[in-house]
Structures are given as structure tokens and as C-alpha cells.
Amino acid sequence: MTLQTNVDEVTRSEEPIPIGDVLWRFAPMIYGPTVLFALGEGAVVPLLPILASRLGADVPMAALVASFLVVGQLCGNIPAGWAVARWGERLTMVAGGGVALVGTAGLAVAPSIALLSASVFLIGFAAASFGLARHSFMTTRVPLSFRARALALLGGTFRLGMFVGPFAAAGLLALFGDEHAAVWFFAACLVATIALVVFGPDPEKTIDVGADSTRESLAVSDDGDGRMIEDTGEAVTGAIPTAGRDGILRTMSRHRDVLSRLGLAAASLSAVRSARQVILPLWGVSIGLDAQTIALVVGISGAIDFALFYASGQVMDRFGRLWAVMPAMLLMGAGFLALALTHDLDQSALWFGMFAAVLGTGNGLSSGILLTLGADVAPQADPAPFLGSWRTLSDAGGAAAPLLVSGLAAVSSLAIATGAMGVVGLLGAIAFWRWVPRFVPRQR
Structure with a gap:
């Protein structure tokens, strides 16, 4: 009996499993740990400059200390791809939680900058x-x-944690009067995260996602040297087994076309997302609004963003990836360009609130897009090395945007910097329109 016949029989014999059942089984392993990790991180991030100032840092130094979070994430993506490819996802998550615990202990007792x-x-x-x-x-x-x-939904659970985290930190500060309370809260979240990953039910053993899953793409795969590998049909609980694995550098070389094209488009999306977080507060200050009003506007924009996260996934699954990413990029690009023209208008505060809502809508519609596109174009038999490169590119875009905004605002004006990010958004929309149909497989 041929391999194709085996696959056809599996396809006929297995019934599709409802999405709700599958996502519920993934909750203890994926969504629950994500909320906990993001909740603790969201509680600590706003306090990093304060912790630095307690050790004698001035404002620029405190900002530099906070920026090491992004630098660490940028540097960690490629080693993480190596670790997942060799140790498997579950062990890598446990190791990541352990490293984060060491970092959290350092935050609590650090005697120096x-x-x-x-x-x-x-x-x-x-x-x-x-x-x-x-x-x-x-x-x-x-x-x-x-x-x-x-x-x-994975992106939405992360946003939920980061959204609620600062409120948890505020409550802990009011209760204990010490910034380190939030640090220990993060440590408790990490312990719970590791416990869920280690002792929680393994979704590979509790549910079979069926013939519609990526097993179809693993039924026959190339080991990189032309040899074909047959899937045995057995449950996989660690990294996906293959006869041979590409290293990080070989993976980057093999997939340089998609990384240099669609990967740069992904970097542009990360850039406009990151710029939104920087520009909105600065814009409010520059037009003379008080801190409470700025916080309210930014909070409403964030609430709109969070409310739309699942709608983005619905659109991508039902109509295609472009139907989500194009409106998102066009809204954010046009929103930045339009906002740049309103600085000196009489109703600048009203325009600020309006375009903050537009940017929040665009960002909400982009929820999960980078995760989904990365999963679409990654080699299904061994995605981790590729995803490390993909996430490095997207994180680099997010890290570069604040520097670009700061530099342009210093040499020209905030309005020019805002308009420049609008141009980046529109160029990114063109790049997605050009490269998504080429690299992303048509949905079945």
C-alpha cells in the first residue's frame, strides 16, 4: 500500500474536530502560560525606569536600561530557534521560564545599574x-x-496580560508601597507558568487535530538532501522528528527570498506598531494635553486594539491573509500621515483622539498577522530555525522605529517623524500586497 493511500484513508476516517474543542485543549499548554507570562511582564515593564532611578540612573540611563528588554528579545530569537529545534517546544518553554526567573531575582536584588x-x-x-x-x-x-x-487568540492573550499587568502593578504599589512587590508578582507568575507547562495536560495526548492539520504537510517531507521522510502517524510530543535538520545559517540562506521580501514587510508592520506606542504619548504632550487626558486617549486606543484581536483571525481564515493585513497597514499608514497634518489646527486635541482610535483599529486588525504569516511560510517539518530568523526581522523593525522617531523629531519635528512612519506603513502595505500572494500558500 502506498503512502498516499495511507494518507487518503486517514483523511476519510477522521472527523473534523470543532475549533472550540481544539483551542480549549491548547489553553493549559499555550494560552494560560501566555497570559501569566504577559501579566507579570506587563506589571514590571512600567517600573523598570523607576528601579533604575533608585540606583542613581538619570533619565537617559533609565531609558537605556528599559531598552535592554527589547535588545534581549532581539538577541534571543535565533538561539531560541536552535533550542526548539533540538530540545522541543515544551522543554524550551521551561528553560525560558527558568532564565526569566533568574532575571527576576536579579531585578529584586540588583545593587548596581x-x-x-x-x-x-x-x-x-x-x-x-x-x-x-x-x-x-x-x-x-x-x-x-x-x-x-x-x-x-495567542496574540490576544498576550495583549490581555500586558493590558492588565500595569493595573496589577498599581494595586500592588498601593498595597505595599514598594516597586519590588511587582517584581515578586512577576516571579509568582513565572512559577505558575512553568508549573502549567510541566504538569499541564499535553494537547498532543488529549486531542488529535485530524487530517486537516499540518500532519498532511508532514506525511512526506524533504530532509534537505533530497531524501523523503515518511510520517509514521505517531503522536509527536517534542520537536518534529526529521531525518536531517538545517542549521540556523543554512535555513536563513535557503529561505533568503522570503525573509528578504515578506520578512521586511513584517518588519514594517512591527515598526508602525512600535511607533504608535511612542508617538501617541509624545503627540499629546506636544499639543499641551495633561497626563490624565493623554492616558485616557491612549487607553481608549488600546481598548479598541484589544477588542478586535479575534476579528483579525476570523478575517484571515475566512477570506485570506491580505484581507486583514492590508486594511491594518493602510489604516495605520494613513492615520499617521493624517495625524501629522493636525498639530497646529484649532481642534488638534479632537483630531488626536480620532486618529488614536484609527491607529488602535488598525493595530487590532493586525493581531496575529505576523504569527500567522510566519507559520504559513515556515518549513512545516522543522519550523523553529526559520521562525527564529523571522521573529528577529520583525523585532528589529519594532526596535528601530522608536530610534527613527526620536532621530527625526530631533532634527526636524514630531510631525515630520509621524509622517515618516505613515510612509513606512504605506510602503509596507505595498510590500504585503506584492509578496503575500507569492509566498503564502492558498488556503484549502
């Missing part, structure tokens, strides 16, 4: 390992028919 910075870097590095392991896990386990919804 240097140790504090190293601790922040470790937390960012661990976040990259944890995030890539989840991404790789979902890439190889979730059926293509609802991949976007599953990954949009």
Missing part, C-alpha cells in the same frame, strides 16, 4: 525563547483551516 541591565536583558532573552516555542508549537499542531484564529 549593570546588574539591573543584565537582569532586564535576561528577561527579554527568555521572553524570546518562550514566544518562539509557542509559535513553533502552534505552527506544527494547529490545522490550517483555523490557524489564523488560533494565533490571533
Whole structure:
């Protein structure tokens, strides 16, 4: 009996499993740990400059200390891809949680700026390992028919944690009067995260996602040297087994076309997302609004963003990836360009609130897009090395945007910097329109 006959028989014999059942089984392993990790991280991030100032840092130094979180995440993506490919997703998530615990302990006892910075870097590095392991896990386990919804929900759970985290920190500060209370809260969240990953039910053993899953793409795969590998049909609980694995550098070379084209488009999306977080508060200050009003506007924009995260997945699964990413990029690009023209208008505060809502809508519609596109174009038999490169590109875009905004605002004006990010958004929309149809397989 041929391999294709075996696959056909599996296809006929297995019934499709409802999306709700599959996502519920993934909750203890993926969504629950994501909320806990993001909740603790969201509680600590706003306090990093304060912890640095307690050790004698001035404002620029405190900002530099906080930036080590992004630097750590940027540096951690490629090593995380190596770790997932060799150890499997579950062990990498446990290791990432352990490294984050070490970083959290450093935050609590750091006697100097240097140790504090190293601790922040470790937390960012661990976040990259944890995030890539989840991404790789979902890439190889979730059926293509609802991949976007599953990954949009993953992005939404992270946003939920980061949204609620600062409020938890505020409550802890009011209760204990010490910033380190939030640090210990993060440590408790990490312990709970590791416990869920280690002792929680393994979705590979509790549910079979069926013939619609990525098993179809693993039935016959190339080991990189032309040899074909047959899938045995056995449950996979660690990294996907293959006869041979590409290293990080070989993976980057083999997939340089998609990384240099669609990967740069992904970087542009990360850039406009990151710029939104920087520009909105600065814009409010520059037009003379008080802190309470700025916080209200930014909070409403964030609430709109969070409310739309699952809608993005629905659109991508039902109509295609472009139907979500194009409106998102066009809204954010046009929103930045229009906002740049309103600085000196009489109703500048009203325009600020309006375009903050537009940017929040665009960002909400982009929820899960980078995760989904990365999963779509990754080699299904061994996605981790590719995803490490993919996430490095997207994180680099997010890290570069604040520097670009700061530099342009320093040499020209905030309006020029805002308009420049609008141009980046529109160029990114063109890049997605050009490269998504070429590289992303048509949905079945």
C-alpha cells in the first residue's frame, strides 16, 4: 500500500474536530502560560525606569536600561530557534521560564545599574525563547483551516496580560508601597507558568487535530538532501522528528527570498506598531494635553486594539491573509500621515483622539498577522530555525522605529517623524500586497 493511500484513508476516517474543542485543549499548554507570562511582564515593564532611578540612573540611563528588554528579545530569537529545534517546544518553554526567573531575582536584588541591565536583558532573552516555542508549537499542531484564529487568540492573550499587568502593578504599589512587590508578582507568575507547562495536560495526548492539520504537510517531507521522510502517524510530543535538520545559517540562506521580501514587510508592520506606542504619548504632550487626558486617549486606543484581536483571525481564515493585513497597514499608514497634518489646527486635541482610535483599529486588525504569516511560510517539518530568523526581522523593525522617531523629531519635528512612519506603513502595505500572494500558500 502506498503512502498516499495511507494518507487518503486517514483523511476519510477522521472527523473534523470543532475549533472550540481544539483551542480549549491548547489553553493549559499555550494560552494560560501566555497570559501569566504577559501579566507579570506587563506589571514590571512600567517600573523598570523607576528601579533604575533608585540606583542613581538619570533619565537617559533609565531609558537605556528599559531598552535592554527589547535588545534581549532581539538577541534571543535565533538561539531560541536552535533550542526548539533540538530540545522541543515544551522543554524550551521551561528553560525560558527558568532564565526569566533568574532575571527576576536579579531585578529584586540588583545593587548596581549593570546588574539591573543584565537582569532586564535576561528577561527579554527568555521572553524570546518562550514566544518562539509557542509559535513553533502552534505552527506544527494547529490545522490550517483555523490557524489564523488560533494565533490571533495567542496574540490576544498576550495583549490581555500586558493590558492588565500595569493595573496589577498599581494595586500592588498601593498595597505595599514598594516597586519590588511587582517584581515578586512577576516571579509568582513565572512559577505558575512553568508549573502549567510541566504538569499541564499535553494537547498532543488529549486531542488529535485530524487530517486537516499540518500532519498532511508532514506525511512526506524533504530532509534537505533530497531524501523523503515518511510520517509514521505517531503522536509527536517534542520537536518534529526529521531525518536531517538545517542549521540556523543554512535555513536563513535557503529561505533568503522570503525573509528578504515578506520578512521586511513584517518588519514594517512591527515598526508602525512600535511607533504608535511612542508617538501617541509624545503627540499629546506636544499639543499641551495633561497626563490624565493623554492616558485616557491612549487607553481608549488600546481598548479598541484589544477588542478586535479575534476579528483579525476570523478575517484571515475566512477570506485570506491580505484581507486583514492590508486594511491594518493602510489604516495605520494613513492615520499617521493624517495625524501629522493636525498639530497646529484649532481642534488638534479632537483630531488626536480620532486618529488614536484609527491607529488602535488598525493595530487590532493586525493581531496575529505576523504569527500567522510566519507559520504559513515556515518549513512545516522543522519550523523553529526559520521562525527564529523571522521573529528577529520583525523585532528589529519594532526596535528601530522608536530610534527613527526620536532621530527625526530631533532634527526636524514630531510631525515630520509621524509622517515618516505613515510612509513606512504605506510602503509596507505595498510590500504585503506584492509578496503575500507569492509566498503564502492558498488556503484549502
